Amino acid sequence: MRPRPARVVDFQPVPAGRLVAVYAILSAGLVGLAARLAWVQVVQGDQLLNRARAIQTQTIQPLGKRRTIVDRQGRLVALDEERFTLWAHPRYFAFPGDDPGTVRPSLDVARKLSAVLAVPMADLMRNLGDRKSGVKLASDLDPDTAQRVRKLAISGLDLEPYPQRLYPQGGLFANVVGFLNLERVPQAGLEQSRDSDLKRHEAQLSLRRGADGTPLPDGLRPGVIYGDDLRLQLTLDARLQQVAQQALTKQVKQWKAKRGVALVMDVRNGEMVALASTPTYDPNQFWKYSPGLFREWSVQDLYEPGSTFKPINLAIALQEGAIDPAGKVNDTGQLTIGGWPIFNHDRRGNGLIDFPTVLQVSSNVAMVQAMRNVKPATYWEWLRRLGIDEVPDTDLPGAVAGELKTREQFVTQPIEPATAAFGQGFSLTPLKLLQLHAMLANGGRLVSPHITRGLRSGDDLAPPPPASGVQLIRPEIAKTVLNWMETVVQTGSGKGTKIPGYRIGGKTGTAQKALNGIYIPGARICSFVANLPVDDPRFVVLVVVDEPQGGNAYGSTVALPVARQIIEALLVLEKIPPSAPSDHRTKTSGSAPGRAG
Structure with missing residues (x-):
């Protein structure tokens, strides 16, 4: 069988007009690309950079915590404990595994939250009402309760942390330590007089995040994650x-x-x-008491x-x-x-x-x-x-x-x-x-x-200071x-x-x-x-x-x-040993003792 003859295509000269048209189109594309690049880099550069940083970084605002106060043996007298406010946004309610765009009814969320918060479901529904966002469901939640709320993984719930000042000894040291009011403003005692010493060293912290949101350590300055663990130690027992x-x-x-x-x-x-x-x-619970009790009268x-x-x-x-x-x-x-x-x-x-x-x-x-x-x-x-x-x-x-x-x-x-x-x-x-x-x-x-020994780090306790004082009376006279x-x-x-x-x-x-x-x-x-x-x-x-x-x-x-x-x-x-026998004669004669004036 004879082979088929190969097809031969004759080259035709390209019209000059077509070349000019293609060149014009390519040039226009390159000019447009350059213009767009210039627009993005020059005009929109700052805006896009801020958007990128917002996506790539995580900013942690300080909570305004205060330092702990302990007695001379290290027992807690005052401390800040993290508390949480629970906010609800019903328009975003969704459970894990729901299809994108699904919005759960408030009743479904209230049913799950009721057991965790120990609040009747009817009360939660009353709070939610018909509002779509920004509903305050609970405040003063302890860290354990907040963690249980997180484990529900319900979209549309937001836990806002804040510090709360606690006084484990109750009224035992109230006369000298004082308290913070509901706005965390010191009102009496050491809380007020040592306010600057009791404020923790806190700074706004910015961390870079990976594509999955994981914070990355690069870009952090040395000491930026400094943990202020100083405590004010009292001399009181x-x-x-x-x-x-x-x-x-x-x-x-x-x-x-x-x-x-x-x-x-x-x-x-x-x-x-x-x-x-x-x-x-x-x-x-300072609000239950008369303000006249907030001062130490002995000083x-x-x-x-x-x-x-x-x-x-x-x-x-x-x-x-x-x-x-x-x-x-x-x-x-x-x-x-x-x-x-x-x-x-x-x-x-x-x-x-x-x-x-x-x-x-x-x-x-x-x-x-x-x-x-x-x-x-x-x-x-x-x-x-x-x-x-x-x-x-x-x-x-x-x-x-x-x-x-x-x-x-x-x-x-x-x-x-x-x-x-x-x-x-x-x-x-x-x-x-x-x-x-x-x-x-x-x-x-x-x-x-x-009544204070100063600020100490961690669990360390300050030793008692040495003997001091200005000599006013001769020692032998004081002894007499x-x-x-x-x-x-x-x-x-x-x-x-x-x-x-x-x-x-x-x-x-x-x-x-x-x-x-x-x-x-x-x-x-x-x-x-x-x-x-x-x-x-x-x-x-x-x-x-x-x-x-x-x-x-x-x-x-x-x-x-x-x-x-x-x-x-x-x-x-104080483990004070018994005294040595007295080497002087005490006065036993004379007038009968009377009650002192």
Whole structure:
């Protein structure tokens, strides 16, 4: 079979017009492409770049969390916990596996959410109504509940996180820590005074995301994911605080008193170990309480200390050489100064007595006789040197200065130094009195009371600071007065705090209460201060009860029992060993002990 002959195509010349047309079309395409490229890069460049970054990056806004507050042992006092608000958008409701574009009825979603939120389905349907978007279904959801909502994977539900301040100890530390209001604005206590320290270091965080939405680590600056784990550590001990709070509350209720406070301080460095106040409030539900409870009155309100100031006065007299430690004074029971009568609390004279007995029987007349040997001008200068009318150097919020008569009044009016001799005629805060008694206990050094040890990282706890303070009284004088205070506990009005094996010094006080310079009939402030142990002083305890009711309301009957319970707990918690036997003779003779004024 013969092969078929090959087909031969003759080449024809292309018309010049067609070539020109093709060239024009290609050129126009290239020009259009270049123009489009220029338009995208020059005109739309910024807009498209922002859109790309929005798709490729994830921005995390800071929640505004605050740092945790812990006590001296690391127990939680205040913390931020993440809470969630649940928003619903019914127009987007869909379940996993539904076809694209499917919109579930609200009833289907409410049926699933009801069990997770523990809310009746009818209530959820009532909230959803006919609205299409932006429906607030629940707030204050805890992280576990929020996680269960996420596991439902229902489209159209949005969980909005926010921090909520919690106070696990309730009202135990409310008087010093304070609280945040519903807008997270600090309203009282350390939350307000240390607001800048309690704000966490947070910054807006931007992460690149992969095609599947996974955050990528590239492009992050060093330290951008810094975790702020700092905590504010207090010097207060929650265990002792609870003992003090319970004992104080019981006594205030029993005596129908207006209020009370119990303070415990380490005399070596000024650390407050307890500062309990009653009545108190729950900072988790602050709106249920009177705003008058949001302030700590022991650092903001003034009172006349009465007989609890007598040891301070005796230290001044000894420092000035105005009295002999082995000397005696004549207690006649009453005397007149500048036309004003001065009596002992029981209106009885005790005769010729030594200074330990002066404190044991809390003689006003004997104190006036002793302090007469100190020149009024010198006496006033000492009260100024002790900082009576100055704001104490403390981190306790709201601390105020005491009130002292002018130098001219004090020097020219004999009644002023006379009443000051037994703790009246001037005023200070319980915190200031605590500081002054700590001065006697630590060898004459005036330390600064404080309740914080500073910011610490993670679970680390700050050690106690070293001993500090400004030397005002000679150590041997402070020791002498402390020994005299020990006799008050052994044979005087402070016998209720006598604990076998421990040397404790104390002083009761029952002072009249003044308002606008006028004493209120029948109104008293009862107090008791103790230093322990006398042989190696470590702590000072002060209890003040305002306006107890009843004819038998004295420092020894109202404030002392609270101090006794605090001291017993303190000995155990701080593992204080028994004291060495006393090497000095205590005063057991003389007038019978009376209730302290």
